[in-house]
Amino acid sequence: MLKRAAVESTAEAYLELLAARGVEYLFANAGTDFAPLIEAYAKRGAQGQAAPRPITVPHEVPAVAMAHGYAMVSGRAQAVMVHVIVGAGNAVGGIINAARANVPMLFSAGRNPITEAGHSGSRDRPIHWAQESFDQAAMVREFVKWDYELRSASHLETVVDRALTLAHAEPQGPVYLTLPREVLAERQEAIEYADPARMVRPGGLVPAPESLEEAAQILTAARNPIIIVKAAGRDPGAVPALAALAETLGAPVFEQFHTYLNLPQDHPLHAGFDAAPHLDAADAVLVVESDVPWFPGLKRPRPEARIIHVGVDPLFSRYPLRGFPTDLALAGTPRLALRALADEVARRANAGQVAERRARWEAEHTRVVGAAAARANATAADSPMDMAWVSRCVGNVVDDRTIVVNEYDLDATQACFRQPGSYFSAPSSGGLGWGLGAALGAKMAASDKTVICCVGDGAYIFGAPTAAHFVSRANSLPCLFIIFNNRTWNAVKRAVQSHAREGWAVKTDSMPLTALDPAPDYELVCRASGGHGERVEDPAQLPATLERALRIVREEKRQVLLNVICKKP
Ligand SMILES: Cc1ncc(C[n+]2csc(CCOP(=O)(O)OP(=O)(O)O)c2C)c(N)n1
Ligand SMILES: [Mg+2]
Numbered sequence: 001m002l003k004r005a006a007v008e009s010t011a012e013a014y015l016e017l018l019a020a021r022g023v024e025y026l027f028a029n030a031g032t033d034f035a036p037l038i039e040a041y042a043k044r045g046a047q048g049q050a051a052p053r054p055i056t057v058p059h060e061v062p063a064v065a066m067a068h069g070y071a072m073v074s075g076r077a078q079a080v081m082v083h084v085i086v087g088a089g090n091a092v093g094g095i096i097n098a099a100r101a102n103v104p105m106l107f108s109a110g111r112n113p114i115t116e117a118g119h120s121g122s123r124d125r126p127i128h129w130a131q132e133s134f135d136q137a138a139m140v141r142e143f144v145k146w147d148y149e150l151r152s153a154s155h156l157e158t159v160v161d162r163a164l165t166l167a168h169a170e171p172q173g174p175v176y177l178t179l180p181r182e183v184l185a186e187r188q189e190a191i192e193y194a195d196p197a198r199m200v201r202p203g204g205l206v207p208a209p210e211s212l213e214e215a216a217q218i219l220t221a222a223r224n225p226i227i228i229v230k231a232a233g234r235d236p237g238a239v240p241a242l243a244a245l246a247e248t249l250g251a252p253v254f255e256q257f258h259t260y261l262n263l264p265q266d267h268p269l270h271a272g273f274d275a276a277p278h279l280d281a282a283d284a285v286l287v288v289e290s291d292v293p294w295f296p297g298l299k300r301p302r303p304e305a306r307i308i309h310v311g312v313d314p315l316f317s318r319y320p321l322r323g324f325p326t327d328l329a330l331a332g333t334p335r336l337a338l339r340a341l342a343d344e345v346a347r348r349a350n351a352g353q354v355a356e357r358r359a360r361w362e363a364e365h366t367r368v369v370g371a372a373a374a375r376a377n378a379t380a381a382d383s384p385m386d387m388a389w390v391s392r393c394v395g396n397v398v399d400d401r402t403i404v405v406n407e408y409d410l411d412a413t414q415a416c417f418r419q420p421g422s423y424f425s426a427p428s429s430g431g432l433g434w435g436l437g438a439a440l441g442a443k444m445a446a447s448d449k450t451v452i453c454c455v456g457d458g459a460y461i462f463g464a465p466t467a468a469h470f471v472s473r474a475n476s477l478p479c480l481f482i483i484f485n486n487r488t489w490n491a492v493k494r495a496v497q498s499h500a501r502e503g504w505a506v507k508t509d510s511m512p513l514t515a516l517d518p519a520p521d522y523e524l525v526c527r528a529s530g531g532h533g534e535r536v537e538d539p540a541q542l543p544a545t546l547e548r549a550l551r552i553v554r555e556e557k558r559q560v561l562l563n564v565i566c567k568k569p
Contacts, residue, residue: 002195010156010184012040012043013153015037018106023076026081028055030081031086034081035181056474061462062440062463063082063094064097065463068097068437069437070444075104077104085139086131092140094433099143099144099174101234103172104168105173111179113128113181114182119185122182136149137178140176141176145167145173150177204333204336212337218284220345221284222282224284225251226251227288228275228294229254229256229263230293232289232311234259237335238262248345249349250353250358252365254275255272256274257428259424260424264418271368272365272368283306287307288334289312307326307328309328314326381540382567383537383538385537385566391409393543394410394452394454400418403422406423406424406453406454407453408435412425433464439452440475444475450480450553470529480553483563489516523535525561531559532549532558533560534549
């Protein structure tokens with residue numbers, strides 16, 4: 001059906017169309033390039049017309065991370081707009097994260113006025129010369145699936161629909177649209193567009209039947225098949241499919257470097273988070289949505305082990321170098337591919353063998369769970385606190401209505417995540433500063449859930465905390481922020497220790513460029529935006545403090561920050 005809507009400008013037509021296409025939010029960090037858009041928002045606000053809700057995010061790092069967090073929970077791409085090349089510069093790390101995590105996003109930036117005079121919107125500030133670049137999209141082109149510049153209102157619908165369709169098509173990821181000010185400012189009378197859209201993303205993909213048969217043959221012929229998974233749970237529907245496959249095969253599942261919940265942690269075939277000790281014994285390895293299933297330089301499967309990769313892009317074609325052996329690659333939507341593979345396996349599996357393996361791996365599950373608990377309990381009285389103990393205490397307050405966003409220091413082995421879509425950790429691209437914004441975006445997408453954001457002290461600073469706490473208060477997004485404060489960039493310190501085990505830095509106990517001392521009173525940063533903030537030093541008090549913090553978040557609907565003082569490594 002063709003819909004016609006009266007609008008005053010291209011900017012307004014853009015808002016009309018984004019709303020019609022289901023884009024609920026525009027996370028924005030504005031500049032002079034926004035003038036026509038802000039004018040259009042004001043007009044539509046005054047007249048009660050639909051538009052994506054504008055969210056002011058006063059730093060690009062949390063702005064992009066919020067869109068990331070929203071999409072990772074809801075599955076729906078949102079719009080982000082930043083100020084020309086300088087805003088895009090601040091946002092690039094977040095775009096890299098979204099690209100590597102396959103999170104859909106409509107990333108956009110204003111483009112400096114093109115003309116020096118003669119148009120409404122022509123240049124009228126010194127920045128309009130200095131902020132032009134030869135190729136604005138070049139800055140992010142390697143990390144977006146598509147980029148384009150809106151050149152005229154006449155192709156607005158095609159451009160917006162293509163942007164959103166491509167972002168949502170697998171492998172999902174960010175797209176980039178630049179919006180020149182003259183184009184946004186152009187006067188219009190109306191926009192006509194198809195409603196609903198006539199451009200849709202492709203449906204799910206199932207691997208070819210002969211590939212599924214071959215994979216099932218390899219897996220059922222193996223005596224000791226194992227499954228390594230990292231990010232299948234990006235689609236919550238893949239979680240039961242993976243469980244079905246593991247059960248049919250009697251194979252263990254290792255969540256290796258996992259960024260999503262892939263299998264409930266209390267599933268008896270959940271064998272923990274480290275497959276390395278089991279690689280020698282494995283004669284078939286099924287690698288599911290996993291860019292890095294092991295480190296070849298440290299520990300790899302035996303050369304004769306058969307290796308199968310499953311994923312929407314099992315070759316990770318955007319990675320320059322990735323040499324993991326691949327005997328078979330099944331390209332497909334994990335939810336469908338794993339289910340289809342489970343069906344093929346069921347036709348061939350030997351029930352006796354499956355039962356024997358299952359019993360063996362269930363015992364391993366019990367052992368792994370017990371060992372994790374013992375590790376944490378052994379440190380329960382340590383002060384400053386051990387991160388295993390902090391993780392255990394946080395894990396204990398997680399219920400089925402909780403989402404945890406983890407940037408670094410929560411040790412997931414100490415918790416028991418069960419619900420698909422309840423655990424998210426930082427993308428392996430590691431662009432720091434993701435956690436705070438991702439948690440706020442997650443809270444926006446799931447307002448009925450409790451969101452706990454676990455960050456290292458380093459990650460917290462990278463997340464532009466004053467901007468994040470501002471957004472939390474301004475938009476009523478109460479989250480519980482927990483800083484695992486070791487006053488150190490321990491990841492960097494550990495890298496030095498393994499680089500030169502007996503080197504100068506280790507021997508002299510001097511580690512320049514890794515300390516975050518003297519640590520700020522981080523709790524005050526949250527209080528400055530109306531939140532509750534506490535420093536926690538007593539390990540015995542932590543459980544009660546967490547309960548109290550959650551009551552404030554849930555009942556008073558205020559954000560809380562706990563600055564948990566941990567051992568300095
Ligand atoms: C934008 C960016 N800058 C620098 C790094 C390098 N880096 C990786 S981890 C890390 C330290 C993180 O510190 P913290 O959050 O305190 O966690 P910890 O290492 O102490 O566990 C740094 C600086 C990065 N990943 N991203
Ligand atoms: Mg730290």
